[in-house]
Amino acid sequence: MVRVAVIGAGLGGIAVAALLRRAGFTDVVVLERAPRIGGVWRDNRYPGCACDVPAPLYSYSFFPNPHWSRRFPPHHEILAYVRRCADELGVTPHVRLNTEVVAARWESGAWHLSTADGTEIVADVLVPAVGQLSRPVIPVLPGAATFAGRALHTTGWDDTIEVTGRRVAVIGTGASAIQLVPAIAGDAAHVTVFQRTAPWTLPKPDRRYGRVRRLLYRRVPGAMWPARAATLLLAWFATRAITGDRVARALVTGISAAQRRWQVRDPALRARVTPDIPLGCKRTLFTTAWLPALGRPDVDLVTEKIVGVEPAGVRTADGVLHEADLLVYGTGFAATEFVAPMRITGRGGVTLRETWRDGARAYLGMAVPDFPNMFLVYGPNTNTGTTSVVVFQEAQARYVVQAVRALAAGAGPLCVSPAVAATHDAELQRRLAGSVWTGCESWYLGPGGRVVTNWPGTGGEYVRRTARFDPADYSA
Structure with missing residues (x-):
């Protein structure tokens, strides 16, 4: 029996464990450092938190969810789906909660995992499924420690925080901020948003799913496939827009410009929310509430550079002190660090770092x-800014099942050939060279300016290329 250790009980880890069980491999353990299952949907619960991918695509193809209440489901529905997957697919009994893996080393033909409490776990196969969005980034700002109010990152939102009547400073204009600000504007006494770069936005075609639709999805599971296929088609078009198709890009940027003209009447504010970076430089955000929120009298958009934090608020380069009682960092994640801070040691004592x-x-x-x-x-290079990451994670889970099946059939330790890996990496970097991602956002880039996060093609291409595990790519 092949022993498999999966690190992380989010959507990626659950997919691997579920498909391994379905294939008959039951010696699987899922190690989760947190006290609950859920991954990013457990950690992100700030006001307004929701999916920015249409629901038909934000689920496993092998476990569709007929219970979504709307096209872009809110946080609590996604978290419920993740946990229902774990329960109904038989993964939950394999999960060890409050178990943080601090190191893993390949020794004597097996992986030896060390946990924070000193336990050692031995497995034949190691599957780190911690993702790219598990370690929040908080910028180092002079004087941040002196702030007299409460400061926190969106991924560590405290449900006991009372926003009503408070002055809130939000640093960042990414996917979290554009959901948070409209949700708290009107309840907070005042919201100040600090923007470094204006994001590209598109109208969010959200709608409630009525009782008849939900009943149809429950009774006829295949009824969800047309919506899933349509979303995949839109994702393909979006990828084309980002990767250079002039017609697609003109259409997408034109829709974005029309949205700004329609939703922002003040020419000065419209100028500040107009992106000065190419489409795709930052994640394109689907929203109908963000731009109107910025136009409210109790919301200010600040584009001056932050020079420091003081006890009473945030100071910008123009000398203005923006007073605040609550400071929220919507500043994203350390996406390029992957498995850090775990220490993973492979063959011959070489570390992944x-x-x-x-x-x-x-x-x-x-x-x-x-x-x-x-x-x-x-x-x-498996991140996607245009489709659902669940599509990639499911493809990877299916690939892992094939690899484990090969090991169970007697294959020696599977170690990818350096030549195969180098050829693949050279192809990716050639396709990524000169792309929009090479010079815009530092979170895409690793040392030397390499794009280390994004996949250069469509989700469909990735699914096709991972559909068959080829033992010839590996050696003992």
């Missing part, structure tokens, strides 16, 4: 030379 000193890379985003029987989920 040393291997990736010039930038993270992995064959199909999963396999790294000198790290036998290790398969990353949501690893290097």
